[in-house]
Amino acid sequence: MPVYHIVLFRLKEGVTPAQLSAFSETAKGMVGKIPGLISLECGKPLPICLPRAHGFDMGLVAVLEKSDTVATYAIHPAHLEVHKLREELCDETLAYDLEF
Numbered sequence: 001m002p003v004y005h006i007v008l009f010r011l012k013e014g015v016t017p018a019q020l021s022a023f024s025e026t027a028k029g030m031v032g033k034i035p036g037l038i039s040l041e042c043g044k045p046l047p048i049c050l051p052r053a054h055g056f057d058m059g060l061v062a063v064l065e066k067s068d069t070v071a072t073y074a075i076h077p078a079h080l081e082v083h084k085l086r087e088e089l090c091d092e093t094l095a096y097d098l099e100f
Helices: 017-028 047-052 067-075 077-089
Strands: 003-011 037-043 058-064 090-099
Touching: 003 067, 003 077, 017 037, 017 077, 058 067, 067 077, 067 090, 077 090
Parallel strands: none
Antiparallel strands: 003 058, 003 090, 037 058
16 A cells, blocks of 8 residues: 655745755655655645644655555665755654555
8 A cells, every 4th residue: 555655844944945946856856766656746835724734834745655665765865865955954844654
């Protein structure tokens, strides 16, 4: 069954649109590099959701083939590169994995 890896990001003060674009491009670039990573999308919350977003400015949804793939994804060099960018841009993150 596929796993949906959901991550919410609370961005640091002063993060620019160019930095977010570079992050998004790098994150989406993991597809095809990491075995078992089917798709990945990221973006800002819809305006209607902002009152419930608790300050999280951006989110990411990655779809992985199965639960075993999550461990491979977590330690893959392409993911570690995105992880490093995330640390530069974010004050806080929240990750949640669901299997359907």
